[in-house]
Amino acid sequence: MTALKKLGEREVIRRLAALLPSRPDVRAGIGHDVAVVAGNRAYDFLLKSDAVVEGRHFLPTTPPRQIGHKALGRVLSDLAAAGGEPLWALVNLVTPRGEKMSRLRAIYQGLATLARRHGLAIVGGDTTEGPALELHVFAVGRLPRGTALLRSGARPGDVVFVTDTLGGSLAGKHLRFIPRLAEGRWLRAGDWATATIDLSDGLATDLDHILEMSRVGAKIFTEKIPIAKAVFRLRPARRDYGGQVQGFEKTNSLFSKPWKKRSPLAHALGDGEDFELLFTVPCCQAVALEQAWRKKFRTRLTAIGVITRGAGKIVWLKNGTPLTLHAAGFEHFR
């Protein structure tokens, strides 16, 4: 009779996933950022669902349009990481019956604005009464057959890149982020990336997902990690010292634990909800990628490390000296 909080989210998912049936037309199932299924001769389809829950992913005071933006943006960010084109979505709404219609309307306006911007149709869903406001978004995307970017293709020697800046998303970015759909499709079309993921749980955890699925390790130069200004604005910056990152502990919710006692680096590694792309590129193409990227996009791109052979092992370096990190980023239930 084990309670979930003792197992943690990854173990819960692992145990439940083991029970579930597959089909021969499933190219990538549970364990990947998105599911990839064979649609027809020309295209594969991407399937992705995600949820936002009041008190965890947004608050009663959050501007409602941003709630809708975040609910849809989260799944679009996963389609982006795979290199897909969004097509259709369904939205399940759970709401207390006392909720105001004006708030729901603004939430759906936020959803609709983002959907329209990316050519996505919202074609259905379900409404149910429940104790807390929740939005569950299910999205279908498409890409040319066999071209989906997954977590599983990183190889030793590949360079690790990240878009824009990381950390401090709670200051606002977690509600206003831009899903990197254009960048993801460009990476896929140019066959640049060997593995991709979107940063939802924090760099430390999400990098670990790539390493696990690709069966490789990584060496990360922490002084290269682009730290968001929001991290410094919100509190006095604290210096890392003694090879130890301060206050880098597991968190249970964006809203349940204080941010204090964390260094800027710890924020960048562990805050989560950056919704930037993390991806790997063969080292011989890294320079060409950076040049081509800068011609195409204004989005910042930074090389932060390299893939190594040491399966599952991350070496965090600060100006050449190894750092000890206590734990990974965001994980539910714990």
Add this chain to the structure above:
Amino acid sequence: MTALKKLGEREVIRRLAALLPSRPDVRAGIGHDVAVVAGNRAYDFLLKSDAVVEGRHFLPTTPPRQIGHKALGRVLSDLAAAGGEPLWALVNLVTPRGEKMSRLRAIYQGLATLARRHGLAIVGGDTTEGPALELHVFAVGRLPRGTALLRSGARPGDVVFVTDTLGGSLAGKHLRFIPRLAEGRWLRAGDWATATIDLSDGLATDLDHILEMSRVGAKIFTEKIPIAKAVFRLRPARRDYGGQVQGFEKTNSLFSKPWKKRSPLAHALGDGEDFELLFTVPCCQAVALEQAWRKKFRTRLTAIGVITRGAGKIVWLKNGTPLTLHAAGFEHFR
């Protein structure tokens, strides 16, 4: 500042749906039982999501395998009504962190057993902490292009059919029902039905959905409605009298209102969660359908009425005498 409870579910959905963007490849969107989208030259895809919430669709005492069965069965029932073949599903789980792993495992075993029986792969989903246990299932189905059975094709003169028996599902059927996938595909392949729906909200409400989308009316012979034995087993049968069905009122939840003071007919019309098929067939094919059905299926099939011109109007007859019904079946928020 209108609260949802003053508007009712249908009005809430109508207002929110008006905000949402579509695409040219959407053949049927919000307002239909399932969304139908153009997949490729040969096939259309069906998209459907639904949710079950503890305290509303199941209880803490419900056998957990049946919770999983119900969560998936609900969406399969909608794919069945459209005549589709289930392919892939995603499952969003919301759970309190104190939940027992053993209960979740049994819920997922219920899901997996039903999925396996119908060749469906469960390819992903999301887990989130929340105040109540919920399962949101998103399913994708397929059928030959342009053949989806919808709510919108009923024509005056068509005969109204229903499968099996109705009412009293709370006695157990709402957890153990069989999605009528084989029947739905057979109806679609044989081009028998002009409109279909699965009975989730009760015959009165769901028939109304067909009438609304088809812009027709109906005359229903209530003495023909096949009433489930569960209705009689659970309480002393009450007789309808004076052309008035007793206690036929709106309910807010399967579990929130007492069942007492309802006639058997009121149960059959309003209980909901029967998950049988309601469909219309051109009158010249009705006899042939019944013969072909009996050769193919053991599932009971009953003609209960005819479609009329009077848009949106249902005439309920009991042995030729009109009955007055106070209100329709199950609707959320009110």
